[in-house]
Amino acid sequence: MDNKCGKHYKKYTEYAKRFEILSNPIRIGIIVALADGPKKPKEIRALLGVPQPLLSQHASVLKEMGIIERVDKFNVKSPCQLKDKTILDILKAAGIKV
DSSP, X not given: OOHHHHHHHHTTHHHHHHHXXXXXXXXXXXXXXXXXXXXXXXHHHHHHTOOHHHXXXXXXXXXXXXXXXXXXXXOTTSOEEESOTHXXXXXXXXXXXX
């Protein structure tokens, strides 16, 4: 692929990453769980019915992409909250109730 061709679609890479994030039901569940406010990981686990290691793995992806964050960044037991609420618009557009 030449440089000229790459320029035309490169700007869509970040958008594609958002859809990639939303390709997993656990990550969607985490986002939906946090739509109405911060929750502790234990509360999210109870809502989704997933084991703690699996929840942590998917929450890490969402944190890395800037979708969620801890309320208190210095407390590992702090509740999580949505950092980028625009992701809710994407879910709503897909027909997901948030």
